[in-house]
Structures are given as C-alpha cells and as structure tokens.
Amino acid sequence: MAAGSGGQGILFLGKLLAYGGMIEGKEVTWFPSYGAEVRGGTANCTIIISDEMIGSPIVGNPEVLIVMNEASLKRFQPRLKKGGLLILDSSRMKGCELRSDIDVLKVPASEIAASIGNTKYANIIMLSALLAKREIIKEVSAIIALEDLTPERRKKTLDANKKAMVKGREYIEDKKSKNN
Numbered sequence: 600m601a602a603g604s605g606g607q608g609i610l611f612l613g614k615l616l617a618y619g620g621m622i623e624g625k626e627v628t629w630f631p632s633y634g635a636e637v638r639g640g641t642a643n644c645t646i647i648i649s650d651e652m653i654g655s656p657i658v659g660n661p662e663v664l665i666v667m668n669e670a671s672l673k674r675f676q677p678r679l680k681k682g683g684l685l686i687l688d689s690s691r692m693k694g695c696e697l698r699s700d701i702d703v704l705k706v707p708a709s710e711i712a713a714s715i716g717n718t719k720y721a722n723i724i725m726l727s728a729l730l731a732k733r734e735i736i737k738e739v740s741a742i743i744a745l746e747d748l749t750p751e752r753r754k755k756t757l758d759a760n761k762k763a764m765v766k767g768r769e770y771i772e773d774k775k776s777k778n779n
Contacts, residue, residue, distance in 0.1 A: 600658065601725075602643035602675050603667030603688075605633055608722030612665070613644035614748055615726060619740035620648035628656040643671065648735055663733065665725050667708070669695060676701075686729055688721060704732055704771075711766050720763035727767030738764065 601616075603609045610631045617629035626649045633642040645658050660680040666672045667688045672695055679685055684702045687695075690709035697703050706728045708721035723745070730738050745760055 600661040601665040602671035618744035619736035630656040723763035724767035731771035
C-alpha cells in the first residue's frame with residue numbers, strides 16, 4: 600500500500616509497481632483511492648503482486664506500507680501487518696510515533712529529490728528504496744514501466760526520474776553498508 604497527498608505521485612508509484620509486475624508475468628491488482636480535491640487531498644492505492652491468482656483487490660493488513668506524509672502514517676500504520684515493512688519519507692515526518700512490531704525504513708526522499716532538482720521525484724526515490732529493500736519486482740521492470748507509463752507531455756522528466764531510481768537504491772545500499 601502507498602499513501603500520501605494528491606500531487607505526490609502516490610497513484611503513479613502504485614501503477615509503476617503493478618505494471619512492473621505485469622512485465623514480469625505476475626498477477627497484479629492496483630486499487631486507487633483519492634479525495635475529490637485530488638491535489639493536496641488524500642491519495643492512496645493498494646497494490647498486490649503475486650505469483651498466484653489474486654482473489655480480491657482489498658487488503659486489510661498490508662505487508663508493506665509506503666507513506667509520504669504524517670496524515671497517511673497516522674491513518675494507515677495501524678493496519679500494517681505485524682512484522683511488516685513501513686517506508687516513510689523522513690524529510691516530511693519528524694518525531695512521529697512508530698510501532699515497535701514492524702520494520703521501519705526512514706528515507707529522506709524529499710531531500711534527496713530536491714538535491715536532483717525537484718521534490719516531485721520523491722515518489723520514485725521511495726519506489727526504488729522499496730525495491731532495494733525487498734525485490735518485489737526487478738528495478739529494470741520498474742524502469743520499463745516508467746518509460747511506458749510516463750505521458751508524452753512528461754517524457755522530458757524521464758532522465759531525472761531514472762536518476763531518482765538510482766539515488767533511492769544508492770541510499771539503501773549506503774545504509775546497508777554502514778550497518779555491516
């Protein structure tokens with residue numbers, strides 16, 4: 600599950616995951632939900648990627664939760680499965696109460712995105728951090744999805760989005776090497 604505010608690219612992040620799963624021949628669902636006001640309102644989506652047939656797009660307790668703002672953290676963290684993975688944009692959330700029975704990965708996605716020119720790339724950094732932590736799909740599948748799903752009017756952002764993919768992965772790899 601991915602959640603944040605409208606305009607943060609939450610639904611696009613979910614589409615990239617689902618499409619990447621399709622590229623790999625997996626069963627997928629993408630179930631978006633957003634407020635009527637869209638930009639600035641709430642946005643979330645449930646993504647299921649499986650090797651087996653999916654019975655329902657509804658997930659009561661997701662195994663992975665990506666959150667891009669504090670409101671989404673408060674709303675969806677209680678639903679995260681015990682032992683699940685929470686990935687949060689630590690640039691936007693300071694001092695939030697986090698559960699002790701889950702794995703938490705803090706990624707300063709908005710800060711990293713700003714360093715490459717635009718905070719709008721934070722969703723791609725979060726996606727690549729997820730894939731570096733848990734290879735739900737291969738990074739190359741996510742890149743193909745990015746190329747295929749980016750609208751023609753936004754094709755000029757592809758290079759920056761690919762750079763964001765690399766930066767997210769590098770952040771996790773650096774974090775891993777420091778912990779070893």
